[in-house]
Amino acid sequence: AQSVTQPDIHITVSEGASLELRCNYSYGATPYLFWYVQSPGQGLQLLLKYFSGDTLVQGIKGFEAEFKRSQSSFNLRKPSVHWSDAAEYFCAVGVDGNEKLTFGTGTRLTIIP
Amino acid sequence: EPEVTQTPSHQVTQMGQEVILRCVPISNHLYFYWYRQILGQKVEFLVSFYNNEISEKSEIFDDQFSVERPDGSNFTLKIRSTKLEDSAMYFCASTRGVSYEQYFGPGTRLTVT
Numbered sequence: 001a002q003s004v005t006q007p008d009i010h011i012t013v014s015e016g017a018s019l020e021l022r023c024n025y026s027y028g029a030t031p032y033l034f035w036y037v038q039s040p041g042q043g044l045q046l047l048l049k050y051f052s053g054d055t056l057v058q059g060i061k062g063f064e065a066e067f068k069r070s071q072s073s074f075n076l077r078k079p080s081v082h083w084s085d086a087a088e089y090f091c092a093v094g095v096d097g098n099e100k101l102t103f104g105t106g107t108r109l110t111i112i113p
Numbered sequence: 114e115p116e117v118t119q120t121p122s123h124q125v126t127q128m129g130q131e132v133i134l135r136c137v138p139i140s141n142h143l144y145f146y147w148y149r150q151i152l153g154q155k156v157e158f159l160v161s162f163y164n165n166e167i168s169e170k171s172e173i174f175d176d177q178f179s180v181e182r183p184d185g186s187n188f189t190l191k192i193r194s195t196k197l198e199d200s201a202m203y204f205c206a207s208t209r210g211v212s213y214e215q216y217f218g219p220g221t222r223l224t225v226t
Binding site (some may be wrong): 032034036042043044045046049051052090092094097101102103104105106 | 144146148154155156157158161163168169171206208211212214215216217218219220
């Protein structure tokens, strides 16, 4: 069965600084990969997805992620964070023909002035 | 932009009572899902539903749970006899196909007392 690891439970970043959130997955083939964001009391909003093709994918709100097959990783990046980026970020994996998404435990992002 | 909606936003019930959580998926979507998130934990898959039947369910989705699409727009999750450990945020999601991203609703917070 597929699994997702987000090694950082909590990250604090200064406003304007760059950000990288780590995600590693375990699965034998190429999975579908997603990043979702959850603001306090809110639902899950899709930031970006990787299905195939270009391994660097662009998402909403200035986020990007890079799929690295050799490292089984799909790290999320943003060059300059804004206070409004403070939220919980979830990496998720889906497998073609297996509809369910498997989520990581999430990384809580705090932005300081 | 079309979105998944869920009602109610918060449901408080007593242990042993039946609850029905309601979702209206995006209108042209064909696959429907329920996930849950216990406070402070990761999002977990419960069940997927396609063509008026369950296509996959997790170990969590025992005989106390059922899903239904009673008409062309609603998708419901019923818990027959709630337990304290059913307290969680329940998310509904939908997608037009298994190779497409899932769109999540805002969630229903279920509190069992």
